[in-house]
Amino acid sequence: RTVYLNGEYLPENEASVSIFDRGFLMADGVYEVTSVLGGKLIDFDGHAVRLQRSLDELDMRSPISKEDLLEVHRELVRVNEIDEGMIYLQITRGAPGDRDFVFPDPETTTPTIVLFTQSKPGLADNPAALKGMKVISIEDIRWGRRDIKTVQLLYPSMGKMMAKKAGADDAWMTEDGFVTEGTSNNAYIVKGNRIITRGLSNDILHGITRAAVLRFAQEAQMEVEERNFTIEEAKDADEAFVTSASTFVMPVVEIDGVSLGEGVPGRVAPRLREIYLEESRKAAI
Ligand code: PLP
Numbered sequence: 001r002t003v004y005l006n007g008e009y010l011p012e013n014e015a016s017v018s019i020f021d022r023g024f025l026m027a028d029g030v031y032e033v034t035s036v037l038g039g040k041l042i043d044f045d046g047h048a049v050r051l052q053r054s055l056d057e058l059d060m061r062s063p064i065s066k067e068d069l070l071e072v073h074r075e076l077v078r079v080n081e082i083d084e085g086m087i088y089l090q091i092t093r094g095a096p097g098d099r100d101f102v103f104p105d106p107e108t109t110t111p112t113i114v115l116f117t118q119s120k121p122g123l124a125d126n127p128a129a130l131k132g133m134k135v136i137s138i139e140d141i142r143w144g145r146r147d148i149k150t151v152q153l154l155y156p157s158m159g160k161m162m163a164k165k166a167g168a169d170d171a172w173m174t175e176d177g178f179v180t181e182g183t184s185n186n187a188y189i190v191k192g193n194r195i196i197t198r199g200l201s202n203d204i205l206h207g208i209t210r211a212a213v214l215r216f217a218q219e220a221q222m223e224v225e226e227r228n229f230t231i232e233e234a235k236d237a238d239e240a241f242v243t244s245a246s247t248f249v250m251p252v253v254e255i256d257g258v259s260l261g262e263g264v265p266g267r268v269a270p271r272l273r274e275i276y277l278e279e280s281r282k283a284a285i
Contacts, residue, residue, distance in 0.1 A: 002079045004072050004115040006063070009079070012116065021112055023092025025099055027152040029112075030054040031090040034073065035245045036082050036117075037124055037277070040284035041073055042245065046208035051089070054148045059103065060093055063111045070285075076117050085120040086246055089113070090151060124248070124277055132253030132265045133169040133242070137231045138162055140173035140180045147202045156183035170242070172255070175203070178228040185242035185250070186210040189234045190268045196237075199226040209243040209276070216275045222268070231255065239266035248280075249273035 005015040022028035032051050035042045048066050055062050064072070073087050092112045096104035142155050159171035160183050172187050173180045179187050180198065186207040188197040195217055200206050214224050234240055238261050240252035249272045251265035260266075 001117065002076065003117075004076060004113070006110075006113055009075065015114070017112055017114070018095035020095040020097055020099065021092055022094065022096070022104075023090065023112060023151060027150060028058075029090055029092030029151045030058065030060070030149050031088065031151050032149065033245050034087045034089070035123065035248075036077055036085050036087060037281055037284060039077055039083050040281075041070075041077070041087070042280045042284050043208050043212060044070060044073065044285055046211065047089075047245070050149065050206065050208060051091070054150070055091065057145070057148045058093075058150075060091065060111060061106050063091065063113050072115055076115055080117045080119065082117050082119050083121065084123040086118045086123075087115060088118065089115045092151070120246075123246070126247070126250075128169075129248075129250055129270070129273060130265065132251035132269075134167070134254040135170045135172045135182065135240075135252055135256075136163050136166045136168045137174050137179075137256055138171045140175045142173070145202055146180070146204055147200075147206055149205060159183040168254070172231065172234070174231050177230045177232070179231055179234060180204050182242045182244075185244035185247060187234075187252075188241050188243070189229055189237035190239035190241070190266065191237055193268075194223040194225055195268065195272075196225045196227060196229050198228055207243055209245055209248065212280065213243050213249060213272055213276055216279055217272060220271075220275060222272075235260070239268050241269035241272070243276075249276050 001012045002009050003012045003015050032047045034047045094109040094111045096109045163171045171183050181187050181204045235255050235258040242250050251269040
């Protein structure tokens with residue numbers, strides 16, 4: 001596999017980063033994951049805009065222009081022959097040469113940028129979408145700026161492990177009883193023809209897939225309500241689902257051992273998945 005590191009295309013085993021990199025020492029960095037369908041990028045623009053916002057919020061400079069970033073994404077898809085899969089992008093504050101809590105001078109320390117591809121044949125025709133996911137609920141103990149897509153992923157990773165141990169697929173996090181989001185996705189419930197999801201704030205990541213799915217739902221005359229919902233309300237819902245760049249729309253059929261509806265994917269989530277895949281393929285670049 002060919003990867004991209006600081007302006008160079010390299011075989012993955014030749015790409016290396018300093019032990020002083022602040023991404024490694026302090027999780028001082030941000031990332032994006034963009035999906036690839038039919039060799040084309042889904043929502044590149046949305047990801048590029050959110051990346052810039054994450055960088056701005058952390059006072060970090062981008063080492064690359066948006067145009068060049070698109071070029072790197074396309075080149076990696078080409079050389080690695082990715083038909084379906086993902087592109088992972090990470091920018092960290094770089095390696096100042098010693099460990100220090102104070103941000104290094106951006107004139108002397110440049111950010112580290114890494115991109116690599118992950119080939120996932122069958123991403124769109126994922127059989128998991130026919131079965132639906134089981135989730136457990138866990139307390140959301142992450143920091144208060146979840147709108148910034150940082151590489152600080154230890155708790156979400158622990159959440160996935162807790163889910164796995166409990167025989168589930170993922171965890172939904174709750175704060176004061178209200179669902180914030182999944183470990184790596186946005187969370188939704190469905191009541192009748194109405195889709196309910198938490199509104200945007202610093203409490204959750206502003207999902208790129210979320211924005212697209214809510215737009216498509218409204219275009220398809222579905223009702224969308226952005227508000228907090230409790231885990232108890234979720235267990236009583238007709239349907240539930242999650243969205244993310246790597247899973248698109250994925251039905252949830254069980255929460256904390258409680259089956260939703262018939263315990264199989266319902267009407268709304270599979271339909272939204274279909275619409276999302278169709279529209280995204282059309283708009284892919
Ligand atoms: N929420 C969290 C915590 C995430 O990590 C992710 C994606 O990785 C999402 C939501 C979904 O965001 P997107 O649709 O942009 O992939």
